[in-house]
Amino acid sequence: MRLTCPHCGERDLREFAYKGDALALSRPEANAELQAWHEYLHIRDNPAGPTRELWYHTPCGSWMVAERDTATHAVHRTMTPAEATK
């Protein structure tokens, strides 16, 4: 599997660390309901199909969001978190 670091370009999977669903970028407001924080911290889908995930390119220290399909293993797009949350 190969992923495209927004800084370095296409690289081997071994250079990356997986963080989890890109939901982690959508942090609730500090005064949000307990339920919102619960879902943010603990509730994740387990989709067979398109996902948005956070990955870390260890050698250069860049975070990125990858749009990936867990059913086909296709990586459709990667982008910086700044681009992903615009």
Add this chain to the structure above:
Amino acid sequence: MADLIARPATHGLLPIEIGSVVLEDAQPEAITWIAPYNRKKSAVTRTLGGFPGPGQVVEVKAGRALSVGPGQALILGAPAACDDAAVVDQSDGWTVVALDGAAARDVLARLTPLDLRDSALSENATARTLLGHMTASITRTGPYRYELMVFRSMTQTLIHELTRAMKHVAARARLSGPG
């Protein structure tokens, strides 16, 4: 004050020659980490005499600047200074060695997942990547020459890993040699 003798971490360990490949010390006088402040990139570029884009090495006034991450470069050469950037002297933090010879790429191919073909890593290109289990910078400085940087504390691991790979590549060459 006494003038102390600076020794690289590779002192007494290099050079090593195995087969067609030589591993030697390439420690510069100084290594300076530079990260331009917000919206100061062009000012920093003017002060330094250049700033590398992703994967690039550029000649600057103090020496050579290597891209090492988004908005970050390492200058190898004389000590560098700049008011518009975060600047950290990392001279003692890194070990720089050079791997030179016809089979240098074959040796590296055993240790890094980086695409080393000409189309992906041309001369004068640099990459942050892995070397064995270490994060490293690999810079191609010639057709058969690569400069490798790892944290200074990992010097002996670096030499161990490279020496092993050099032996394996040389053994392969003997097996498939003429006859």
